[in-house]
Amino acid sequence: MIIAVDGPAASGKGTLALRLARHYGLSHLDTGLIYRAVALRVLKAGERPGDEAAAVKAARNLDLDGLDSEELRSSAAGEAASIVAAMPAVRRAVLRLQREFAKRDGGAVLDGRDIGTVVCPDADIKLFVTASPEERARRRHEELRASGGDVSYDEVLAEINARDERDRARAVAPLKPAGDAHLLDTSDLDIEAAFRAAVAIIERHN
Ligand code: CDP
Numbered sequence: 001m002i003i004a005v006d007g008p009a010a011s012g013k014g015t016l017a018l019r020l021a022r023h024y025g026l027s028h029l030d031t032g033l034i035y036r037a038v039a040l041r042v043l044k045a046g047e048r049p050g051d052e053a054a055a056v057k058a059a060r061n062l063d064l065d066g067l068d069s070e071e072l073r074s075s076a077a078g079e080a081a082s083i084v085a086a087m088p089a090v091r092r093a094v095l096r097l098q099r100e101f102a103k104r105d106g107g108a109v110l111d112g113r114d115i116g117t118v119v120c121p122d123a124d125i126k127l128f129v130t131a132s133p134e135e136r137a138r139r140r141h142e143e144l145r146a147s148g149g150d151v152s153y154d155e156v157l158a159e160i161n162a163r164d165e166r167d168r169a170r171a172v173a174p175l176k177p178a179g180d181a182h183l184l185d186t187s188d189l190d191i192e193a194a195f196r197a198a199v200a201i202i203e204r205h206n
Contacts, residue, residue, distance in 0.1 A: 001024065001026065001106075001107040001124045001125070001206065002102050002107050002108060002109075002110070002120050002122075002123040002124050002125075003017070003020055003021075003024075003026070003107075003108075003109040003110075003123060003124065003125045003126075003127070003202070004110060004111075004115035004116040004119070004120050004123035004125070004126040004127070004178075004181075005017040005020070005109060005110070005111040005112075005115065005127045005129060006111070006112060006113055006114065006115050006116050006117075006126070006127070006128050006129070006175070006177065006178075006181070007111075007113075007127075007128055007129035007130055007175075008113075008130065008136065008160075008163075008164045008167065008175060009078070009136060009140070009160050009163050009164060009167075010131075010136040010137070010139050010140040010143075010160060011129045011130055011131050011136055011186065012129055012131065012139070012186045012191065012194055013111045013112075013127075013129040014030050014032070014111055015191055016111075016127075016129060016184075016186075016191075016194055016195060016198055017030065017109045017110070017111035018030075018109075019191070019195045019198075020109050020195070020198060020199070020202075021108070021109040023195075023199065024107075024109075025106065026106060026107050026108050026109050027101070027104050027106075027107075027108045027109070028108065028109045028110075028111075029064070029098065029101045029102075029108060029109075029110045029111075030067070030111055030112075031098055031110055031111065031112035031113075031115065031119070032078075032081065032111070032112055032113075033067040033072055034062065034064075034067070034094050034097065034098070035081035035082070035084060035085040035090075035094075036072040036073075036077045036078065036080075036081040037062060037066070037067060037069075037072060038055060038058045038059045038062060038081070038084050038090060038094070039055075039058075039077055039080035039081040039083070039084045040071065040072060040077050040080070041058035041062075042054045042055050042058050042080070042084065043076075043077075043080060045058070049080035049081075049083040049084050050083055052087050052089065052090075055084040055087055055089075055090050056087070056089045056090055056093060058084075059084070059089075059090045059093035059094050060093050062093075062094060062097065063097070064097060064101065075144070075149075075151070075156075075159060078159075078163065079159065079162075079163065082163045082166045082167055083166070085113075085167070085170075086166060086170040086172070087172075088171075088172040091114075091118075091172055091173055095118075095119065098110060098115075098119045099119060099120070102119065102120050102123075107124075113167055113173065113174075113175045114173035114174075114175075116128070116177070116178035116180075116181050117173065117176065117178045118173045121178070124206055125182070125201070125202050125205060125206055126177075126178050126180060126181040126182065127181065127182050127184050127198055127201065128177035128178070128181040128182070128183050128184065129184050129186060129194075130183065130184070130185050130186070130187075131185060131186045131187040132187045133157060133160055133161055133164070134157065135186075135187045136160055137153060137156045137157035137160050138153070140156050140160060141153045141156040144156065182201045182205070184197055184198060184201065
């Protein structure tokens with residue numbers, strides 16, 4: 001079984017995807033980490049994330065090892081990731097990696113922005129996870145504070161809105177639900193409730 005979980009920044013899709021993977025005994029890939037890794041390589045090479053040649057070079061020989069590094073989770077990496085992710089050549093360079101992961105024995109859960117639309121259009125189940133921008137900013141702000149950051153709620157909200165706008169407006173693989181995706185609004189759901197709602201959708205449709 002392949003489960004595609006898409007949604008905007010801090011919608012809870014990553015946590016949900018991980019829980020679903022554990023529940024069904026499937027492998028899990030957070031595809032945002034791939035774009036974050038590309039962006040970080042560009043930054044570390046002293047180049048700008050907007051430099052397409054540098055971004056494509058960083059994307060070409062990437063593999064899935066090392067995607068658990070803590071530095072990938074910073075706001076700076078997320079922001080730079082959404083810049084390199086808007087480049088069609090970067091997306092092409094990391095597509096096969098994701099499709100091969102999805103074909104693993106028994107299946108997989110992948111989360112991102114374009115899993116249901118581009119990476120796995122034939123996924124058995126597609127979930128599109130949303131929450132209001134304010135709720136998403138509240139969650140991300142709490143997360144950042146818990147890990148010692150001192151960024152304000154307003155800054156986090158502005159960053160989330162800017163990133164969503166860039167992800168939705170881009171010409172290639174924009175953030176949008178697949179026609180056959182099930183929408184899951186988690187604004188009023190905690191992690192456990194969102195997980196239960198997702199399992200109910202999966203049991204109903206699979
Ligand atoms: O965890 P969060 O939602 O903050 O971000 P992420 O999932 O790690 O993704 C970081 C950035 O990578 C996003 O803003 C997207 O621009 C890009 N991305 C993408 O274009 N396609 C994907 N399948 C996953 C992420």
